[in-house]
Amino acid sequence: MAKKVITISREFGSGGRTIGKMVAEKLGYKFYDAEIIDRVIEKSGLSREIVEKYDEYATHKSSFLYSIAINSVNASTETYHGTSFASQVHIAQIKVINEIAEEGNCVIIGRGADYILRDRDDVLNVFVYADMKFKCDRVLSLYGETDKKIEDRIKDKDTKRRVFYRSFAMREWGVYQNYHMMLDSGTVGLDRCIDMICDVAK
Amino acid sequence: MAKKVITISREFGSGGRTIGKMVAEKLGYKFYDAEIIDRVIEKSGLSREIVEKYDEYATHKSSFLYSIAINSVNASTETYHGTSFASQVHIAQIKVINEIAEEGNCVIIGRGADYILRDRDDVLNVFVYADMKFKCDRVLSLYGETDKKIEDRIKDKDTKRRVFYRSFAMREWGVYQNYHMMLDSGTVGLDRCIDMICDVAK
Numbered sequence: 001m002a003k004k005v006i007t008i009s010r011e012f013g014s015g016g017r018t019i020g021k022m023v024a025e026k027l028g029y030k031f032y033d034a035e036i037i038d039r040v041i042e043k044s045g046l047s048r049e050i051v052e053k054y055d056e057y058a059t060h061k062s063s064f065l066y067s068i069a070i071n072s073v074n075a076s077t078e079t080y081h082g083t084s085f086a087s088q089v090h091i092a093q094i095k096v097i098n099e100i101a102e103e104g105n106c107v108i109i110g111r112g113a114d115y116i117l118r119d120r121d122d123v124l125n126v127f128v129y130a131d132m133k134f135k136c137d138r139v140l141s142l143y144g145e146t147d148k149k150i151e152d153r154i155k156d157k158d159t160k161r162r163v164f165y166r167s168f169a170m171r172e173w174g175v176y177q178n179y180h181m182m183l184d185s186g187t188v189g190l191d192r193c194i195d196m197i198c199d200v201a202k
Numbered sequence: 203m204a205k206k207v208i209t210i211s212r213e214f215g216s217g218g219r220t221i222g223k224m225v226a227e228k229l230g231y232k233f234y235d236a237e238i239i240d241r242v243i244e245k246s247g248l249s250r251e252i253v254e255k256y257d258e259y260a261t262h263k264s265s266f267l268y269s270i271a272i273n274s275v276n277a278s279t280e281t282y283h284g285t286s287f288a289s290q291v292h293i294a295q296i297k298v299i300n301e302i303a304e305e306g307n308c309v310i311i312g313r314g315a316d317y318i319l320r321d322r323d324d325v326l327n328v329f330v331y332a333d334m335k336f337k338c339d340r341v342l343s344l345y346g347e348t349d350k351k352i353e354d355r356i357k358d359k360d361t362k363r364r365v366f367y368r369s370f371a372m373r374e375w376g377v378y379q380n381y382h383m384m385l386d387s388g389t390v391g392l393d394r395c396i397d398m399i400c401d402v403a404k
Binding site for chain 1: 326329331376378379381382383384385386389390391394398401402
């Protein structure tokens with residue numbers, strides 16, 4: 001069957017976001033990365049500062065929160081009272097991702113969307129990675145130097161994503177059983193990744 | 203750069219072997235699966251019965267053996283004396299896989315070839331998997347029923363491959379960093395897997 005929702009999990013610097021954006025363009029799908037943040041702000045009533053702070057960052061209570069969110073998908077923002085800001089962000093994120101998937105024809109970057117949408121059969125889950133040399137070159141050309149070594153920036157970012165995913169989904173990030181395609185963008189090439197994903201989604 | 207060697211690791215029942223065979227046909231590459239057994243028999247002087255028994259089955263000493271094999275790639279079969287049959291099979295297998303890769307333009311199925319050839323840059327490593335329903339249907343249609351439940355046959359076979367790989371390579375089977383593409387053949391489809399692999403290898 002055609003895949004109305006494509007989730008892209010990605011190592012930092014692998015080009016996963018760019019691949020997702022191009023896939024969305026080619027298929028005429030909507031693209032959600034930072035766009036999720038806007039919807040979460042709207043839904044939760046929280047400030048941009050708080051939502052950006054906890055976007056894809058782990059809290060100890062995420063797995064517990066997940067069950068709260070699932071059991072109150074249709075509840076109003078009142079449900080959020082009495083939980084931490086981090087929890088409120090994550091609950092709103094789960095709701096927003098479910099809404100987006102329900103609207104269909106979309107590409108969603110990160111945020112455990114593969115896990116949140118695991119019971120749907122119209123979702124294609126993709127994981128994009130690359131070797132460290134490829135990622136360093138890409139991060140350097142896109143974001144430039146900072147005080148911190150590029151390799152450390154990449155490792156730190158991916159560790160945060162891994163910890164977020166684990167605490168949120170209670171399963172491991174990057175384990176093949178959770179994805180339909182896992183592509184080394186450095187070897188496969190970004191253009192080929194885009195073509196392959198579009199081809200499988202159709 | 204063009205990939206002269208394609209290794210395909212595969213879950214039992216995923217169609218990885220068939221995909222590899224078709225990729226070899228399309229690219230005009232040689233195909234090695236059971237063909238490796240013939241070469242190992244020739245190289246080691248062991249009986250077919252023994253070689254088939256220890257093909258892709260773990261021995262406790264494999265990681266130790268690996269260093270023996272690496273340090274005696276050009277040694278004659280005399281090197282094998284004094285080691286167990288399992289060890290002799292695995293040492294010969296490492297030598298045969300190195301020889302095959304050196305000859306180039308080939309597809310190699312399983313046997314830790316991705317690990318054995320990890321220092322070459324002309325190798326494309328692919329992992330093929332699928333969900334249990336797809337694998338059960340495929341195993342049933344290809345091999346029929348036996349006394350043992352199909353799902354248990356699949357799990358047992360993959361556990362043996364996983365244990366063999368771990369003892370042999372001292373790393374985990376199916377971990378994405380060891381492959382360039384990992385494809386769920388049930389979702390992607392066998393024909394698309396074949397096309398994608400050929401396209402990337404070129």
